[in-house]
Amino acid sequence: MHAGSVIIVTYNSEENIASCLKALAGETEWQVILIDNASVDSTIQRARESGVDVRIVSNPANVGFAAALNQGAKMATGKVLLVLNPDVIVTAGSLSRLAETLSQDGVGGATGMLVAVDGSPALGFNVRRFPTLGRMLAEVLLLNRLWKENPLNRQYRCLDLDHGSLQEIEQPAGACLAVKRNVWESLGGFDETFYPVWFEDVDFCRRLRLHGWKIIYCPAAVFIHSGGHSVNQLSFYDRQVFWYRNMLHYFAKHHSHRETTILRFGLIIGIILRALMSLAGFQPSGVGRSEAMRAYTHVLWRYGLHGGSGETENKSHKVGSFVS
Numbered sequence: 001m002h003a004g005s006v007i008i009v010t011y012n013s014e015e016n017i018a019s020c021l022k023a024l025a026g027e028t029e030w031q032v033i034l035i036d037n038a039s040v041d042s043t044i045q046r047a048r049e050s051g052v053d054v055r056i057v058s059n060p061a062n063v064g065f066a067a068a069l070n071q072g073a074k075m076a077t078g079k080v081l082l083v084l085n086p087d088v089i090v091t092a093g094s095l096s097r098l099a100e101t102l103s104q105d106g107v108g109g110a111t112g113m114l115v116a117v118d119g120s121p122a123l124g125f126n127v128r129r130f131p132t133l134g135r136m137l138a139e140v141l142l143l144n145r146l147w148k149e150n151p152l153n154r155q156y157r158c159l160d161l162d163h164g165s166l167q168e169i170e171q172p173a174g175a176c177l178a179v180k181r182n183v184w185e186s187l188g189g190f191d192e193t194f195y196p197v198w199f200e201d202v203d204f205c206r207r208l209r210l211h212g213w214k215i216i217y218c219p220a221a222v223f224i225h226s227g228g229h230s231v232n233q234l235s236f237y238d239r240q241v242f243w244y245r246n247m248l249h250y251f252a253k254h255h256s257h258r259e260t261t262i263l264r265f266g267l268i269i270g271i272i273l274r275a276l277m278s279l280a281g282f283q284p285s286g287v288g289r290s291e292a293m294r295a296y297t298h299v300l301w302r303y304g305l306h307g308g309s310g311e312t313e314n315k316s317h318k319v320g321s322f323v324s
Contacts, residue, residue: 003029004099004178005078009068011037013086014046016229021050023089030095031078035059035068065174066190066200073181073189081184083201085175087229088114094221098178101166101218108183108213109205111172112221113163122225124157127169127217130206131156133259136247140263140270169217170209174201176223183213199246206254236287240295244303268304271296 006024010017017034024032032054034047038061047056057071073081080099084090094112101110114122129135138144138152147153154160161167187207194200205215234242244267251260275296277283283292 002031002076002078004080004082004095005031005033005072005076005181006082006084006095007069007072007076008032008034008084008086009037009065009072010034010039010043010047010086011062012039012041012233013043013229014039014041016087016226017043018046018050019089020084020086021047021052021054023091025050025052026092027090027095030082031055031076033057033072033075035072037062037064037068062196064192064194064196066192066194070189070192073184076181079181081179081181083174083177083179085225085229087226088175089224091222091224094223097218097221101216101221102178102180104216106212106214107216108180108208108211109172109215110178110221111169111176111215111217112223113217113219114173114176114223114225117224117226121163122173122227123159123163125173125227126163127158127161127172129156129158129170130202131247131250133255133263136251136263137266140244140266142270142273163217164219166219167217168214170215171202171205172215172217175225177201177205179208183208183211187211194246194249196242197246198243199250203250203253236284236291237295237298240299241302244299248303264304264307268300271300271304275300 006027008017008020021032024030032052034054034056036044036056036058038059044056044058047054055075057075059068059071063071069083080102082095082098098110098112101107111127114126116122135152135156138150138156143150144153158169161169187204189204190200191203194203208215248260248264248267251263275293278289278292278296281289283289
């Protein structure tokens with residue numbers, strides 16, 4: 001049995017996968033598994049040419065992030081499972097530090113410090129607290145964009161924490177998440193109804209903590225995260241649809257009907273505000289007005305006015321370009 005198994009999910013990841021795998025070349029006690037979600041570029045070829053002992057599975061279709069991870073977990077032989085994005089580079093000693101952290105009693109999950117290529121910490125992304133009604137209302141109503149230092153945003157994105165200290169946290173980014181294998185299996189892995197991406201990692205961490213396990217942030221384990229690889233593979237339309245849909249699905253699963261309904265009303269107001277801003281010429285950079293309005297109209301009708309929660313329809317809207 002290996003000390004651990006690294007599971008990497010890819011989709012059109014040719015720019016990142018070689019450097020990601022080469023950083024794992026010296027980790028001989030760790031198994032490396034790559035699940036490819038039907039890439040149409042040279043991802044698999046570059047993985048094979050990396051010189052790293054990696055087990056590759058090529059899916060004929062894009063099954064989504066959660067399903068691909070569960071696929072990899074079933075093949076894993078390690079005592080520890082590390083979910084790793086292809087745009088993350090492991091630094092020397094970081095895997096052993098995560099494994100050591102996980103060896104403590106009561107600890108079920110762990111993550112390290114994510115830093116950009118220039119060494120700056122990924123504050124606001126690396127670790128977060130679980131979504132609450134207030135925190136998500138601040139998100140959908142544009143408060144976090146207009147006033148980034150508001151208390152709800154600082155709490156949600158853990159901007160009030162000392163990121164240089166070892167500590168218990170609620171939810172690390174799914175880009176780098178280590179879990180004891182027995183804990184993963186007891187929870188049934190990731191919930192595949194969060195298709196194709198977003199909130200599956202939040203849901204998993206919430207279930208992990210509800211079962212009495214701790215998640216520890218270990219800043220001594222450093223991972224270089226170039227970032228944006230996943231999101232950049234999605235169109236603006238898909239980003240809006242998937243994020244809002246899975247947000248409501250998460251709330252329907254973990255919160256009361258009352259809170260989910262209030263959040264839905266907040267979504268309606270927030271989408272209308274975004275649509276009005278778009279009509280006035282203030283749409284996101286690189287996004288045309290017609291694409292923005294098409295996305296906002298769909299979200300408003302399907303998840304605001306119509307009341308869809310996302311759970312029963314998560315694969316009705318197929319994604320054309322999706323990665324981990």
